[in-house]
Amino acid sequence: MNEKDLDPFNTDDFALFQEAVSGVKKIKQDTVQFKRSAVRFRGDVVEEQQRQHSAEFYFSDDYVPDIDTSGTINFVRPGADRFLAKQLRRGDIAPELILDLHGLNKDTAKQELAALIHACKRHHYYCACIVHGIGERVLKHKVPHYLVQHPDVLAIHQAPLEYGGKGALLILIDIPEL
Numbered sequence: 361m362n363e364k365d366l367d368p369f370n371t372d373d374f375a376l377f378q379e380a381v382s383g384v385k386k387i388k389q390d391t392v393q394f395k396r397s398a399v400r401f402r403g404d405v406v407e408e409q410q411r412q413h414s415a416e417f418y419f420s421d422d423y424v425p426d427i428d429t430s431g432t433i434n435f436v437r438p439g440a441d442r443f444l445a446k447q448l449r450r451g452d453i454a455p456e457l458i459l460d461l462h463g464l465n466k467d468t469a470k471q472e473l474a475a476l477i478h479a480c481k482r483h484h485y486y487c488a489c490i491v492h493g494i495g496e497r498v499l500k501h502k503v504p505h506y507l508v509q510h511p512d513v514l515a516i517h518q519a520p521l522e523y524g525g526k527g528a529l530l531i532l533i534d535i536p537e538l
Contacts, residue, residue, distance in 0.1 A: 419470040419506040429501045435508055435516040448517035448530045455489035462493045480533040491528040
């Protein structure tokens with residue numbers, strides 16, 4: 361190996377490089393970022409609008425239900441079997457869908473909750489898990505308040521450890537009989 365091979369500014373290599381890249385044009389960055397709902401098929405846009413409408417209709421920030429969100433969250437809709445909450449607590453009913461709300465704000469979380477409930481009803485899923493995390497506790501307190509307002513939610517309970525513990529909820533959806 362000679363001194364010329366060790367020179368990082370070898371003029372022969374530089375000349376070869378210039379020759380290889382001659383005629384290459386610089387790429388212009390013209391990528392357009394679309395909103396999430398803009399890049400959908402026509403049927404999906406209608407579904408997105410229905411989801412936003414149901415989120416605005418069912419989930420109010422002003423309504424404060426009589427549930428304690430500082431401890432173990434436990435709710436069963438009036439008229440439903442109280443044993444449902446115990447089944448959720450023990451993990452007897454496994455969730456068929458899992459929704460992760462990490463990083464979302466309240467408004468987006470409302471839309472995702474409405475979509476989850478809609479998807480559960482459409483696919484006849486009885487149980488779902490909502491992972492809200494703990495963080496600054498905004499969603500931890502708001503998500504149960506939103507869910508209690510929805511007429512299709514039968515029961516809510518803090519998830520067992522295998523599904524997220526204090527950072528998640530298990531919900532049961534009222535599925536109509538076929």
